[in-house]
Amino acid sequence: MHEISLDQVDSSTYDVLIAGGGAGGLLTALALSAEGKRVLILEKAERLGGVWHGYWVNGYRVDQGLHVISRVNHGAFARLLNTYLTPPPEFVLHEGWQFRVDEKVGSIPSSIGEVLRWPLTGWRGRLGLLRIGAKIKTMKLEEMKKYKDISFLEFMQSRGATNQTMLDVMEAAIYLAAGVPISEASAYEALRTLKDTDKESSKLGSVKRLLLGSSDYDEGYVIGGMDELIRRTIDTINGDYVLNAPVEQIHEQNGCIDGCTVAGHTFSHKYVVSNIPLWSMPEIIDSNNPEVNDFFKQWSNMKPTHGITLWLGLNKVIIGDRKNRVLVHPIPNRWIVSISSFDSSCAPEGKELVAVAMMVMPGKSKEEMVEVMKGNGLEKYHPGLLDHIEMEHVQMSYATRAALIPGQTDLDRPGPRTPIKGLYIVGTDTAGSGVGLQQAAQSAEGVVSALNADF
Numbered sequence: 537m538h539e540i541s542l543d544q545v546d547s548s549t550y551d552v553l554i555a556g557g558g559a560g561g562l563l564t565a566l567a568l569s570a571e572g573k574r575v576l577i578l579e580k581a582e583r584l585g586g587v588w589h590g591y592w593v594n595g596y597r598v599d600q601g602l603h604v605i606s607r608v609n610h611g612a613f614a615r616l617l618n619t620y621l622t623p624p625p626e627f628v629l630h631e632g633w634q635f636r637v638d639e640k641v642g643s644i645p646s647s648i649g650e651v652l653r654w655p656l657t658g659w660r661g662r663l664g665l666l667r668i669g670a671k672i673k674t675m676k677l678e679e680m681k682k683y684k685d686i687s688f689l690e691f692m693q694s695r696g697a698t699n700q701t702m703l704d705v706m707e708a709a710i711y712l713a714a715g716v717p718i719s720e721a722s723a724y725e726a727l728r729t730l731k732d733t734d735k736e737s738s739k740l741g742s743v744k745r746l747l748l749g750s751s752d753y754d755e756g757y758v759i760g761g762m763d764e765l766i767r768r769t770i771d772t773i774n775g776d777y778v779l780n781a782p783v784e785q786i787h788e789q790n791g792c793i794d795g796c797t798v799a800g801h802t803f804s805h806k807y808v809v810s811n812i813p814l815w816s817m818p819e820i821i822d823s824n825n826p827e828v829n830d831f832f833k834q835w836s837n838m839k840p841t842h843g844i845t846l847w848l849g850l851n852k853v854i855i856g857d858r859k860n861r862v863l864v865h866p867i868p869n870r871w872i873v874s875i876s877s878f879d880s881s882c883a884p885e886g887k888e889l890v891a892v893a894m895m896v897m898p899g900k901s902k903e904e905m906v907e908v909m910k911g912n913g914l915e916k917y918h919p920g921l922l923d924h925i926e927m928e929h930v931q932m933s934y935a936t937r938a939a940l941i942p943g944q945t946d947l948d949r950p951g952p953r954t955p956i957k958g959l960y961i962v963g964t965d966t967a968g969s970g971v972g973l974q975q976a977a978q979s980a981e982g983v984v985s986a987l988n989a990d991f
């Protein structure tokens with residue numbers, strides 16, 4: 537793909553116009569390119585990628601956020617990249633989740649044996665976990681859907697699962713997936729996350745896993761980081777892009793897409809894909825059709841989740857393993873990952889890059905949150921880490937455009953089509969299961985199949 541200016545655009549030479557070049561827009565463009573289509577991406581910012589981003593700071597390569605890529609073996613994100621990038625990217629799986637509750641460390645148990653040995657609670661807590669764990673592991677997707685309008689906390693309370701340590705660990709796990717506490721997360725999404733299934737598995741399979749356990753983590757990092765992945769994606773796309781090109785209006789005429797306007801330039805086209813967040817679409821859609829305006833208004837109330845990541849470049853290796861750690865206490869929960877243990881090229885030789893992340897705390901300044909992140913848990917449980925910092929870098933952003941809360945689960949998303957024929961929407965707020973990049977990739981797959989049906 538080549539960068540061009542607005543003056544150079546001849547919209548008739550493209551098969552599809554894409555408004556916004558975040559993960560959703562770029563992955564749509566990648567899949568369309570593989571089918572021989574040519575695209576034009578109009579991007580508001582001065583670079584492509586949106587919140588999918590990676591860059592260098594003082595010799596360390598950081599990603600926007602932690603970027604634990606979920607479903608590396610079975611998900612849409614890895615599927616798209618493995619299919620369309622040659623050679624395919626190399627993913628490194630992590631060695632598991634570790635939850636620390638005060639002085640004790642454990643993972644989320646995946647079998648009866650593990651529950652009975654769970655170090656984080658006493659016998660009463662273990663028995664409670666056994667009951668609720670068995671229920672979740674054997675629950676079918678159809679039953680989970682019944683809980684889409686209540687919170688996970690309400691679900692747990694309705695089942696008598698009230699052991700506080702268990703709830704705290706669940707909270708830490710669900711925070712990462714849904715970006716909200718269990719009192720706000722949709723029970724349906726939380727249950728799916730805990731069962732860890734994209735595809736519905738058989739009840740027998742669930743029981744087998746429950747009895748025998750499963751150490752199959754399907755999450756990891758990509759060698760080369762996000763920066764490299766985005767660069768390769770952009771190189772592979774067939775077409776052009778314009779930066780600093782905010783799409784100001786998308787025009788509808790007689791129920792069909794008529795084109796879009798950017799800085800006084802109007803480009804006509806029959807097919808437009810919008811990766812613009814749904815919350816800003818009502819101001820962008822130019823239509824007198826009440827059905828169209830109601831549609832975009834209805835979907836503009838998505839609640840984003842906000843994350844903060846503190847990157848620490850250490851002048852020696854302190855942690856040095858591929859575990860994903862969560863400090864459950866002291867609350868708020870924090871995730872700690874040694875990224876350079878996955879890919880040593882992101883830190884200078886003999887040094888370490890560590891990421892610490894948590895959800896943004898409402899009402900606190902960035903500096904206050906950094907203090908919280910460096911606070912007692914880090915000093916106490918990772919001694920030496922704070923004494924060896926030679927690079928410190930903080931990022932804040934929305935992590936996904938739609939939190940997985942009751943009323944906004946993947947069952948409550950608009951999908952790729954709009955009431956305007958020829959206008960499609962893509963991004964984490966439009967469709968798809970999973971979280972983050974996985975969700976953006978699912979939505980891109982949905983748009984591509986809708987487009988293929990309509991071309």
Ligand SMILES: Cc1cc2nc3c(=O)[nH]c(=O)nc-3n(C[C@H](O)[C@H](O)[C@H](O)COP(=O)(O)OP(=O)(O)OC[C@H]3O[C@@H](n4cnc5c(N)ncnc54)[C@H](O)[C@@H]3O)c2cc1C
Pocket residue numbers: 555556557558559560561578579580581584585586587588589600601602603604605606781782783784811812813843844845931932933934935936937962963964965971972973974976
């Ligand atoms: C702190 C943090 C941690 C994260 N951690 C993970 C993780 O561990 N695992 C994971 O899988 N994912 C993670 N993610 C999430 C993942 O990066 C995002 O969910 C995904 O990249 C969002 O893609 P999107 O297509 O929805 O859109 P966006 O990134 O929102 O892209 C939208 C694009 O449209 C552009 N745009 C907006 N308005 C206009 C306009 N009017 N005209 C033209 N262009 C416009 C924007 O500039 C942007 O480029 C994290 C993100 C962050 C920030």
